[in-house]
Every structure is written in structure tokens, then in C-alpha cells.
Amino acid sequence: MTLKLHCFGESGHSYKAALALSMQRLDWEPVFIDFFSGETRGEEYRRDVNEMGEAPVLVDGDIHLTQSAVIQQYLSEKTGNLGGETPEESREILRWQFWDNHKLSSQAGMLRFLMNFLPEKKRPAEVIDFTRNRLKGAYQVLDAHLEPRDWIVGTGVTNADLTCCGYLYYPEPFGFDRTDWPHIDAWLTRLSEQPGWASPYDLMPRAFPPAQ
Amino acid sequence: MTLKLHCFGESGHSYKAALALSMQRLDWEPVFIDFFSGETRGEEYRRDVNEMGEAPVLVDGDIHLTQSAVIQQYLSEKTGNLGGETPEESREILRWQFWDNHKLSSQAGMLRFLMNFLPEKKRPAEVIDFTRNRLKGAYQVLDAHLEPRDWIVGTGVTNADLTCCGYLYYPEPFGFDRTDWPHIDAWLTRLSEQPGWASPYDLMPRAFPPAQ
Known part of the structure; x- marks a missing residue:
């Protein structure tokens, strides 16, 4: 059965699930x-699709899942x-997913919206x-982590990679410049060369037309 | 062997782990x-304890864990x-932990700090x-969710309860008033009546003396 992802192209959180x-x-x-x-944000959506009023939502038959990291784990x-490969690696993935939701994507997503x-x-x-300014601290942590790996x-x-990259391929400006963060930059390039990778607007329908 | 939690009383993220x-x-x-x-935020801490520069950190012999939700899951x-009790419940717990890290505790923690x-x-x-203002949306989601349960x-x-309550028992003002959210209020009371519950400053050493 075809899995359905309720999403929109501008949403980096949706992108994390779409990429997975x-x-x-x-x-x-x-x-x-x-x-x-x-x-x-409407009542109907909250009642029938997601009480948290957020995207994405994965529908697999009777199963409705929200929160991109939960969707990623379910697909895995x-x-x-x-x-x-091991319980230690799974915990480490979860750790980066939480870090991202707290310090990186949550902030980047809001800032890009504003x-x-x-x-x-x-x-x-x-x-x-x-x-x-606050996001610079997050980029620093990720760049330092990726320097030796x-x-x-x-x-x-x-899924740690597919989570942390959520907003970092988008073309709209939000104070993130890949050239400032060489290890993040190299990692984003590496990831984009993997089979099945595609950019957000190639995976999901977008609300706004591309910027001129 | 005694588990060690690197923490400080003012940290609601630490409190989530301490409460667990x-x-x-x-x-x-x-x-x-x-x-x-x-x-x-010092180099030594980032190198030896947590590259993310955050609290809490759980030390269990050779195992170092960070991110409160990862610590909670490890303890469980x-x-x-x-x-x-079931895979569905575990996913639902994880979903609320992510929601909290994205929309509730991350915002409440920062606001209380500021x-x-x-x-x-x-x-x-x-x-x-x-x-x-943004946090009001989060309180609304939680209050509506708790109304029938x-x-x-x-x-x-x-762990979903022990995550979402992370900042909600603190006495310092940050725009959260229990009387505005009756279902959150009743749930916080219920939780505080459970065996082993204690308030943040009773579980962890605090940096600042109590307000007069």
C-alpha cells in the first residue's frame, strides 16, 4: 500500500520525513x-489529522504518525x-534528533519563516x-562534530543526518551560509550524492512559486 | 553502582532526567x-563531558548519555x-517528547532564562x-490533550508526562500561570502526588538562592 505523507515543500520538518x-x-x-x-491550525485538522497542528503526518493504513523523527524511526x-547498527548507535541517532529538534531545525524553521x-x-x-545569533551556536556544534567524520x-x-539537514538545503535566506561552515558544507554535498536524495522542492509540492 | 546525573537545579531539562x-x-x-x-560552554566540558555543551549528562559507568529524553528511554x-506498554504507546511517548523539545520546554526554558x-x-x-505568545499555542495543545484524560x-x-512537565513546576515567572490552563493544572497536581515525585529544587542543587 502506498504510504501517504501530508506535507508541504516549504516545511523542513516534512522534508526530513520525505527524504527518509x-x-x-x-x-x-x-x-x-x-x-x-x-x-x-484549523479545528478539523486538529481533530482528524494532528492535534498538535503540525506537518508532516504519515499515513500507513490505519496508522497516523506525526513528528518527523517518529516517522523516521517507524520507517527504519x-x-x-x-x-x-547497535543500541549505542540508535541512542546516538536519537540524541542528535533531539538536539536538532531543540537547537537547530526548530530555530532555523522559525527564523526562515519570519x-x-x-x-x-x-x-x-x-x-x-x-x-x-543563537543558531550560530548550533552550527558550531554540528560543524565541530563533522570535522573528523x-x-x-x-x-x-x-536518520541523524536526515534530521539535521532538514532546513539546510533550502534556498531562502535565514542567516545560514554553507561557506561559513566547511564541514557542514562537505557533509551536505556528500549526502546529496547518495542514492534517492532529492532537494525539498523536488520531493514535495510547494505553496509558493520559486523566487525569481 | 550509583548513577550520576550532571545537572543543576534551574535546568528543566535536567529535572526531566532527575524526576525519572x-x-x-x-x-x-x-x-x-x-x-x-x-x-x-567551556572547551573542557565540550571535550570530556558533552560536545553539545548542554546539561544534563547521565553517567552509568562507561556510558555517558545526554538529551533528557534519551536518558529517560535508557532508564526505562x-x-x-x-x-x-505497547509499540504504539512507545511511539506516542516519543511523539510527545519531540513535541515538547520543539514547542514547549525549549521555548519555556529560554524564556524563563531571559x-x-x-x-x-x-x-x-x-x-x-x-x-x-508563541508558548500559548503549546499550552493550548497540551491543555486540550489533557482535558479528557x-x-x-x-x-x-x-516519560511523556515527565518530559512535558519539565519547566512547569518552577516558581520563577515566565508567563505560565497554572490557573489559566485547568487541565494542565490538574495533571500537574496528579503527577506531584505520585510516589517519588519531588520539585526541581528538592532533587538537584541550585545555582541561585531562592527568591525572597
Whole structure:
């Protein structure tokens, strides 16, 4: 049965799940969520799809799953891939997924939204500066971790990589410049050369037309 | 062997791990981290204790674990408690742990820091307002979820409860008032009546003296 991922192209959290589906060559299709028109914040969506009011949501028959890391783990249990080779590796993957949700993607996602998808007059300058500075600490941690290694955990791609890259391939500006972080840069290139990789807007339908 | 939790009383993320240790009646002791003097951000700490520069860290012999949810899961594997009765429950617990790390504790922890532990002149008013408003959305999700149930997942206390309550028992103001959220309020009371529960400053050494 075809897996369905409720998602939208602009969502880096959706991208983490879409990339896991794509790189594991699973039979899936995206279902577009009209986030920017408020679909995820409506009562119906909260009642029938996700009480947390968020994307993505994976539907596998009767099973509805949300939170990208939970979806990734579920898919890894199906395929036996990307979830680590040992209990230690699995814990280490989970550790980076939590770190990412707390310090990297949560902040980057919000900042990119404020800087690109909010009307210009509504953009809160102090919040943008504060978050941009705070994110530098996260980039530093990831760049230092990747300096002596090819992948975040172990010797190959895992869900840790597919989580932490969630927002880092997007073209819209949010204060992240790959050339500032050489080890992150090399890792993003490495990951993009793996079978099944595709960029966010090639995997999922987007709400906005590409910038000119 | 006594488990050691590197932590400090003001840290709600540390509290999540301390509460899991306490409520499972494990043999443990806190090791004070001098966070406010910069200990977690120093080179030595990053090299020897945690490259992410964060608290808490659980030390169990040779095993060092960070990220409170990873610590909680590790302890549950030891004891067979708090981790859910079925794979579905375990996934649901993980889902709420991720939601908390993304939308609740990460924001509440930062806001409480800005409003209480930064020198008054350095407090960024716009960031404080923005984050306080954003957090209301998280309280709404949790309050609505708890309206028809006693515990976040299943029929008893799980790590989902011990995660989401991380910052909600602290006395310092950060825009969270239990009386505004009756179902959260009742749940916090219920949880505090469970065996092994204790408040953050009773479980861990604190950096600052109590407010007068």
C-alpha cells in the first residue's frame, strides 16, 4: 500500500520525513497541506489529522504518525535501514534528533519563516537577530562534530543526518551560509550524492512559486 | 553502582532526567554543573563531558548519555517502567517528547532564562513577548490533550508526562500561570502526588538562592 505523507515543500520538518521515504525507496506520495492558508491550525485538522497542528503526518493504513523523527524511526523499523547498527548507535541517532529538534531545525524553521514568509512589515527585527545569533551556536556544534567524520553517527547515512539537514538545503535566506561552515558544507554535498536524495522542492509540492 | 546525573537545579531539562531517576527509585546522585559561570560552554566540558555543551549528562559507568529524553528511554529500558506498554504507546511517548523539545520546554526554558537569569538591562523585550505568545499555542495543545484524560499517554505516568512537565513546576515567572490552563493544572497536581515525585529544587542543587 502506498504510504501517504501530508506535507508541504516549504516545511523542513516534512522534508526530513520525505527524504527518509525517498532514500529508502519506499512506495509513497505526498499529500499537499495548505499550511499558509491555515489548514494545520484549523479545528478539523486538529481533530482528524494532528492535534498538535503540525506537518508532516504519515499515513500507513490505519496508522497516523506525526513528528518527523517518529516517522523516521517507524520507517527504519520497516526497512531495517538508517536506524543504526547497535543500541549505542540508535541512542546516538536519537540524541542528535533531539538536539536538532531543540537547537537547530526548530530555530532555523522559525527564523526562515519570519524572514521569508511573513509580510515584510510584520517581521520582528529583534527576534530575527536574536535567533540568528543563537543558531550560530548550533552550527558550531554540528560543524565541530563533522570535522573528523563523514556522517553524524557511525560510518554511513542514518536518520541523524536526515534530521539535521532538514532546513539546510533550502534556498531562502535565514542567516545560514554553507561557506561559513566547511564541514557542514562537505557533509551536505556528500549526502546529496547518495542514492534517492532529492532537494525539498523536488520531493514535495510547494505553496509558493520559486523566487525569481 | 550509583548513577550520576550532571545537572543543576534551574535546568528543566535536567529535572526531566532527575524526576525519572527519582520516580523509578534508582540509586543516583546529582553532580552540580556550574552552568551560570559558563562550565557547559567551556572547551573542557565540550571535550570530556558533552560536545553539545548542554546539561544534563547521565553517567552509568562507561556510558555517558545526554538529551533528557534519551536518558529517560535508557532508564526505562533498565527498569521496564514509564516507557509504554505497547509499540504504539512507545511511539506516542516519543511523539510527545519531540513535541515538547520543539514547542514547549525549549521555548519555556529560554524564556524563563531571559526573564529571570539575565541581568535586567540585557533582557530583550521583543523576544520575550514573541516567545511568551508563541508558548500559548503549546499550552493550548497540551491543555486540550489533557482535558479528557489523566495522563499524556495511556492510563498511567510515562516519560511523556515527565518530559512535558519539565519547566512547569518552577516558581520563577515566565508567563505560565497554572490557573489559566485547568487541565494542565490538574495533571500537574496528579503527577506531584505520585510516589517519588519531588520539585526541581528538592532533587538537584541550585545555582541561585531562592527568591525572597
